[in-house]
Amino acid sequence: xxxxxxxxxxxxxxxxxxxxxxxxxxxxxxxxxxxxxxxxxxxxxxxxxxxxxxxxxxxxxxxxxxxxxxxxxxxxxxxxxxxxxxxxxxxxxxxxxxxxxxxxxxxxxxxxxxxxxxxxxxxxxxxxxxxxxxxxxxxxxxxxxxxxxxxxxxxxxxxxxxxxxxxxxxxxxxxxxxxxxxxxxxxxxxxxxxxxxxxxxxxxxxxxxxxxxxxxxxxxxxxxxxxxxxxxxxxxxxxxxxxxxxxxxxxxxxxxxxxxxxxxxxxxxxxxxxxxxxxxxxxxxxxxxxxxxxxxxxxxxxxxxxxxxxxxxxxxxxxxxxxxxxxxxxxxxxxxxxxxxxxxxxxxxxxxxxxxxxxxxxxxxxxxxxxxxxxxxxxxxxxxxxxxxxxxxxxxxxxxxxxxxxxx
Amino acid sequence: xxxxxxxxxxxxxxxxxxxxxxxxxxxxxxxxxxxxxxxxxxxxxxxxxxxxxxxxxxxxxxxxxxxxxxxxxxxxxxxxxxxxxxxxxxxxxxxxxxxxxxxxxxxxxxxxxxxxxxxxxxxxxxxxxxxxxxxxxxxxxxxxxxxxxxxxxxxxxxxxxxxxxxxxxxxxxxxxxxxxxxxxxxxxxxxxxxxxxxxxxxxxxxxxxxxxxxxxxxxxxxxxxxxxxxxxxxxxxxxxxxxxxxxxxxxxxxxxxxxxxxxxxxxxxxxxxxxxxxxxxxxxxxxxxxxxxxxxxxxxxxxxxxxxxxxxxxxxxxxxxxxxxxxxxxxxxxxxxxxxxxxxxxxxxxxxxxxxxxxxxxxxxxxxxxxxxxxxxxxxxxxxxxxxxxxxxxxxxxxxxxxxxxxxxxxxxxxxxxxxxxxxxxxxxxxx
Numbered sequence: 001x002x003x004x005x006x007x008x009x010x011x012x013x014x015x016x017x018x019x020x021x022x023x024x025x026x027x028x029x030x031x032x033x034x035x036x037x038x039x040x041x042x043x044x045x046x047x048x049x050x051x052x053x054x055x056x057x058x059x060x061x062x063x064x065x066x067x068x069x070x071x072x073x074x075x076x077x078x079x080x081x082x083x084x085x086x087x088x089x090x091x092x093x094x095x096x097x098x099x100x101x102x103x104x105x106x107x108x109x110x111x112x113x114x115x116x117x118x119x120x121x122x123x124x125x126x127x128x129x130x131x132x133x134x135x136x137x138x139x140x141x142x143x144x145x146x147x148x149x150x151x152x153x154x155x156x157x158x159x160x161x162x163x164x165x166x167x168x169x170x171x172x173x174x175x176x177x178x179x180x181x182x183x184x185x186x187x188x189x190x191x192x193x194x195x196x197x198x199x200x201x202x203x204x205x206x207x208x209x210x211x212x213x214x215x216x217x218x219x220x221x222x223x224x225x226x227x228x229x230x231x232x233x234x235x236x237x238x239x240x241x242x243x244x245x246x247x248x249x250x251x252x253x254x255x256x257x258x259x260x261x262x263x264x265x266x267x268x269x270x271x272x273x274x275x276x277x278x279x280x281x282x283x284x285x286x287x288x289x290x291x292x293x294x295x296x297x298x299x300x301x302x303x304x305x306x307x308x309x310x311x312x313x314x315x316x317x318x319x320x321x322x323x324x325x326x327x328x329x330x331x332x333x334x335x336x337x338x339x340x341x342x343x344x345x346x347x348x349x350x351x352x353x354x355x356x357x358x359x360x361x362x363x364x365x366x367x368x369x370x371x372x373x374x375x376x377x378x379x380x381x382x383x384x385x386x387x388x389x390x391x392x393x394x395x396x397x398x399x400x401x402x403x404x405x406x407x408x
Numbered sequence: 409x410x411x412x413x414x415x416x417x418x419x420x421x422x423x424x425x426x427x428x429x430x431x432x433x434x435x436x437x438x439x440x441x442x443x444x445x446x447x448x449x450x451x452x453x454x455x456x457x458x459x460x461x462x463x464x465x466x467x468x469x470x471x472x473x474x475x476x477x478x479x480x481x482x483x484x485x486x487x488x489x490x491x492x493x494x495x496x497x498x499x500x501x502x503x504x505x506x507x508x509x510x511x512x513x514x515x516x517x518x519x520x521x522x523x524x525x526x527x528x529x530x531x532x533x534x535x536x537x538x539x540x541x542x543x544x545x546x547x548x549x550x551x552x553x554x555x556x557x558x559x560x561x562x563x564x565x566x567x568x569x570x571x572x573x574x575x576x577x578x579x580x581x582x583x584x585x586x587x588x589x590x591x592x593x594x595x596x597x598x599x600x601x602x603x604x605x606x607x608x609x610x611x612x613x614x615x616x617x618x619x620x621x622x623x624x625x626x627x628x629x630x631x632x633x634x635x636x637x638x639x640x641x642x643x644x645x646x647x648x649x650x651x652x653x654x655x656x657x658x659x660x661x662x663x664x665x666x667x668x669x670x671x672x673x674x675x676x677x678x679x680x681x682x683x684x685x686x687x688x689x690x691x692x693x694x695x696x697x698x699x700x701x702x703x704x705x706x707x708x709x710x711x712x713x714x715x716x717x718x719x720x721x722x723x724x725x726x727x728x729x730x731x732x733x734x735x736x737x738x739x740x741x742x743x744x745x746x747x748x749x750x751x752x753x754x755x756x757x758x759x760x761x762x763x764x765x766x767x768x769x770x771x772x773x774x775x776x777x778x779x780x781x782x783x784x785x786x787x788x789x790x791x792x793x794x795x796x797x798x799x800x801x802x803x804x805x806x807x808x809x810x811x812x813x814x815x816x817x818x819x820x821x822x823x824x825x826x827x828x829x830x831x832x833x834x835x836x837x838x839x840x
Contacts, residue, residue, distance in 0.1 A: 107624075135619060135623055135657075136619075136623055141649070141653060143649035143652070143653065145608070145646055145649065146608045146611065146645075146646050146650050146653060147608070147649075147653065149605065149607075149608020149611070149612065150611045150612040150653065152608070152612060153608060153610060153612020153613045153615070155612070156597060156609065156612070157547065157597070157617075158620075159619060176602065176605055177608060180600075180605055181600075181609060185590075186811070186813055187583055187810045188580060188585075188588040188598075188599070189580050189583075189588070189590035189810075190579065190583050190584060190590065191809065191810035191813075192592040193590060193597070195813075226811050226817075249814045250812045250813055250817045276817075277819050277820050278820065321819065323819075324817065324819025324820070326819065326820050327819065327821055328820045328821065328822060328823070328824040
């Protein structure tokens with residue numbers, strides 16, 4: 001099986017078969033741009049934009065950093081492919097990915113509330129019912145637990161359903177099925193039944209949607225054994241992750257964010273997927289590793305602008321794979337910068353940041369110069385009032401302060 | 409046993425008694441007609457209302473299926489419901505179920521199997537009556553009381569016993585246990601520990617069947633799914649949600665309620681506002697049938713009709729089987745709450761004894777033939793125990809093997825390789 005890493009040229013990009021038998025001979029990751037360094041030694045660092053910095057610890061000399069804004073390594077490579085690509089919004093990218101997979105494999109079907117005739121409450125399934133019919137794009141009654149279970153039963157018997165939670169929070173009603181059946185059934189059946197289901201939906205704090213519509217379920221689901229969780233943040237990785245999730249034989253939960261659906265980006269015309277288990281290097285840097293995902297990536301990048309002006313050089317990684325963590329990308333970064341800041345939208349207690357802190361401490365403790373800092377949302381039901389909602393989630397100013405503190 | 413309600417409750421729940429239509433001789437079925445318009449009922453169903461004929465519990469005034477059958481048999485020339493082969497097949501299946509469960513109890517008390525073990529003694533007629541009508545491609549979904557459903561569906565007794573012993577030769581490699589029997593080959597989709605959570609799975613399997621026929625254009629795909637569950641489950645949301653969806657999309661599924669009146673120590677009558685579960689079918693637009701679940705022939709007749717409906721694409725059916733478990737809820741249940749008179753009443757209606765009587769009285773089989781089957785089954789069960797005893801326990805390396813269908817799901821380790829490549833993974837000593 002060819003694993004397609006984002007940004008690798010078009011020739012290798014087209015995945016042939018949906019089966020995921022693992023071939024250990026193929027490399028599963030593209031060469032990284034980070035270099036492992038030893039603490040305290042003097043060295044020259046070749047940066048991603050080609051400039052060479054002879055003394056990385058001298059922050060003042062780095063005022064000429066050109067790529068302060070998010071330059072994704074993948075999009076740079078993507079635009080080097082032959083076709084110019086096309087521009088679209090994130091929800092259209094999801095739709096495109098879903099539609100391509102449905103054309104490719106007639107077993108792929110969609111189930112959820114208002115996915116059919118209504119086109120999806122966030123238009124991710126717009127037009128699909130007309131094209132594929134009412135059975136393939138199934139409008140379900142409001143019964144999350146049961147239709148998620150129905151999706152799991154369908155997956156066990158040969159279909160590849162994509163179940164939509166109109167809002168991620170509604171999937172709390174499906175927790176029974178997601179935990180007991182989706183996650184565990186492959187194991188308790190001794191490997192007899194696979195569950196190639198994708199469960200997706202928008203979550204996260206929106207604009208004054210109230211507490212129940214502003215939930216982040218990644219922390220609740222992360223303990224369930226047997227599932228994978230990914231969070232998309234750009235149109236490029238939204239389409240790539242959607243396709244990879246559908247092709248995967250494992251149950252995958254794809255977290256989208258309510259406020260990111262209208263992001264615009266130019267994506268390649270050709271077929272590509274984003275590896276489900278890998279993190280994305282957003283902005284290589286030297287001083288501090290900032291790990292983030294979903295909407296907080298944009299708050300981090302905004303803070304990065306400020307930080308760059310102040311002379312810092314943050315390395316920003318969008319972890320993308322919430323379960324399992326990509327310890328290679330993260331580890332390489334920690335080994336380079338020795339300082340870690342986690343910025344997430346999850347709540348403080350038992351969130352993704354908490355797990356990530358534990359994982360990094362366990363694996364890379366020797367490389368840390370300072371304790372890991374984790375900025376999460378407050379452990380508060382999201383208030384309706386705008387002023388209060390704003391301070392519930394992490395804002396760029398807090399990120400700047402945290403980096404300054406960390407780099408003292 | 410005295411109950412908290414009176415016969416007055418029943419008379420208020422009126423039923424369309426005055427609808428009749430022609431009947432056929434060989435379908436002694438009594439259906440509850442759905443009162444909504446959109447479901448066109450087949451004219452050969454006779455309609456009347458009835459309730460359970462349990463004299464100690466209520467004073468119903470209406471006709472139960474058993475009476476109808478008796479009347480029919482006395483009026484017309486005796487038409488047997490089964491052939492000799494079918495009769496022997498049914499007998500053997502029920503005896504296998506009974507002998508197997510009795511052996512489970514023995515093995516449990518000898519410390520060969522552990523945890524929660526729920527035995528099916530007394531309910532064999534339901535499993536045999538329904539599952540023996542299925543093809544291999546049809547699916548069965550059960551609950552934690554699933555050993556006999558597995559056996560009826562064709563899972564070898566050896567595989568089930570090994571699974572109970574926790575051996576690697578079990579049908580689920582020892583990873584599932586008593587409450588999670590699965591078989592891909594025989595389309596047994598589990599074995600679920602939480603009540604009600606199998607019903608959506610069954611609905612999904614039925615959905616796949618319809619999808620295959622209508623979207624994938626496999627015109628001959630008429631696979632049916634049976635969902636078995638108990639009376640306690642019928643108060644659970646998933647039950648009602650799935651009745652709705654199955655009826656809405658006319659899915660090829662039969663919902664089989666094994667009403668044994670008790671959910672551990674909770675009497676069905678104390679838990680349910682309207683204890684007549686079959687009446688809940690018409691509320692969702694599907695026929696609801698009540699049948700004597702201690703009589704395998706009656707169950708089989710009802711099952712034929714319900715499965716036939718599903719196969720023809722006419723939609724789901726709700727079948728309530730009045731049955732009883734002779735043992736406690738599980739082997740850990742002291743079973744102190746149930747009235748001995750109730751137990752005696754149902755023990756007298758043992759389905760195996762009843763079938764034996766039917767076979768011998770109608771000269772379909774001789775005593776010696778049935779005894780030969782008993783002996784054969786004893787050997788099968790003994791062999792299963794021996795096989796399970798001699799089978800190896802799962803090695804440590806099996807621990808991480810089936811967590812993901814695609815083991816890349818364990819992620820990328822700090823050395824850049826997928827963690828599943830790490831030799832500790834195949835040894836089962838890696839920490840995930």
